[in-house]
Amino acid sequence: MACVALAVLAGALSGYVVWNRYQNSPHEAYFSTYTQRKGIFEGVGPLTKEQVTRRSSSFKFIRQGLDGRLVRVQAIDSEGRLTHRHSAGTYMKFRSAVNAFSALGIDENPSRECQWEFVQDEAREIAYQLAYDKNGSRVWGLAYSPSLSQGLQKVAHFVGPDGLPNTHTASAAEYIHFEYWPDGLEKQLSYLDRTGKPRGGPDGVYAVHYDYDALGLTKRVVSMDAYGHPMINNDGVAILEITRDAMGNVTGEKALDVAGKPTLTRDGWSHVIITYDEYGNRNGETYFDPSGRPCMTKDGFAKVILKHDRFGNGIEVAYLDTNDQPCLEKRFGVAKVTDKYDERGNLIEGTNFGTNGKPCLNKFGNAKATHKYDERGNLIEDACFDTDGKPCLITLGVSKMISKFDERNNLIVIECYGIDGRRCLTKDGFAKMTADYDERGNQIESAYFGVRDEPAINRSDGSHRVKKSYDEPGNCIAWEFYGLDGKRCMIKDGYAKVTADYDERGNQVACACFGLHDKPAIKKADGTHRVNKSYDSRGNCIAWEYYGTDGKPCLTRQGLRP
Secondary structure, X not given: OHHHHHHHHHHHHHHHHHHHHHHHOEEEEEEEEEEEEOOEEEEEEEEOHHHHOOOOOEEEEEEEOOOOEEEEEEEEOOOOOEOOOOOOOOOOOEOOOOOHHHHOOOOOOOOOOOEEEEEEOOOOOXXXXXXXXXXXXXXXXXXXXXXXXXXXXXXXXXXXOOOOEOOOEOOOOXXXXXXXXXXXXXXXXXXXXXXXXXXXXXXXXXXXXXXXXXXXXXXXXXXXXXXXXXXXXXXXXXXXXXEEOOOOOEEEEEEEOOOOOEOOOOOOOOEEEEEEOOOOOEEEEEEEOOOOOEOOOOOOOOEEEEEEOOOOOEEEEXXXXXXXXXXXXXXXXXXXXXEEEOXXXXXXXXXXXXXXXXXXXXOOOOOXXXXXXXXXXXXXXXXXXXXXXXEOOOOOOOOEEEEEEOOOOOEEEEEEEOOOOOEOOOOOOOOEEEEEEOOOOOEEEEEEEOOOOOEOOEOOOOEOEEEEEEOOOOOEEEEEEEOOOOOEOOOOOOOOEEEEEEOOOOOEEEEEEEOOOOOEOOEOOOOEOEEEEEEOOOOOEEEEEEEOOOOXXXXXXXXXXX
């Protein structure tokens, strides 16, 4: 009997160990995209591990315990590594680190968040959402209030890596008021200041209303003003209608105005149709005008064709016109670009082609560029080549640039080199540029130096150093210019300082010029001291008013008047 009892006890203990191990071990699943229910991510578009290996990015959900509580979500590449190249967005826009890509308007930020953790209270309601970069450093947190109005409302605000209120958002809004549908999906977001008054949030709107499809993903997004009426956002759209496939991929977008009628976005299209390969990699985009006819976008193409390698990296992009013929896009002046990547998914080589299918020079003067990166993913070297594969000078007057970054991945040094591999002067007269930043990531100073690090003058404006100041939302409100002697100086255009004012949507509504002692100065280019600007509901500048140093309206040198 004792042996039987011991056997039963051993079996029970063994079962307990297995059960306890299962209960406390993480459970992983992969998805194409996600939705959110009361602040908690929910995966949409299940993926197999084989599909993940053929995609540039996927979302990995990690749950733990018998109740399957979500612990973490990670954006991963085809090799399962954390990646900052993903489709996840945030409720607020953040000022990202300045690097060579951002200088070209390309969204490539190695410090971007790519993993999210969820802290829930005893009632399993969200208390905090915490975001980290691929190195495990906290980027931001979103702190939620207890539920309001029978659990269908919450208020939240962003905090920085230190847990204090985040000052890195590029918006005047500080708080977000969430209203939920009964199933927990977000019904409406409203942007508020610390006193609870409506303020402009991302895209210049005060609130956003959402409707959803059967997958729980947005199918209709309405931008609203402070009074709850539809309004045009910074993209030129009041209402966006979205269609998706079974994996949750966006297959179409239609732009509508405040009356619900087709309209043009600021990029020059009204409707886009998007296609994908079997793994969910985007392989085509076709653009249409409000009447449903194929149209050329403002960037100079009607269709984009994309190809990918076995890891989901984009290796070719080609631009076509409304007749499906190769055309030159306007940004770089090329018809096709082919790319190569390293084992970490970093772009290491790009080659430009013209409409004849042959390598061509882009608008910057190179046919090919190669790139090198540091261990954090920062772009530290760019080298340019001509159509024969030989080093060449681009329009800036350099062949290669070497960059250095601080611990926050801000670009702090650029050094310029010629075809012979030696430091050289750019066409603007400097061989090196340095930059400093404040704690919010704003670039507050830049300075220029020669081939031997001696202070140099930037010929484009005639200054050695520029200092900048910013308002709370991160708009630059003042530029001050300094000479080689360290003193404020008058630049070529006749002033030593420029100030700027902005509206709640981030539009620059005024700029003014001043002299060495902050006295009103005249800008030589147009003969004015101050320019006031007005904008329509789409964010287009529709009026310019010019003023002299006496504060009265004046004619510009070109004969324009208010």
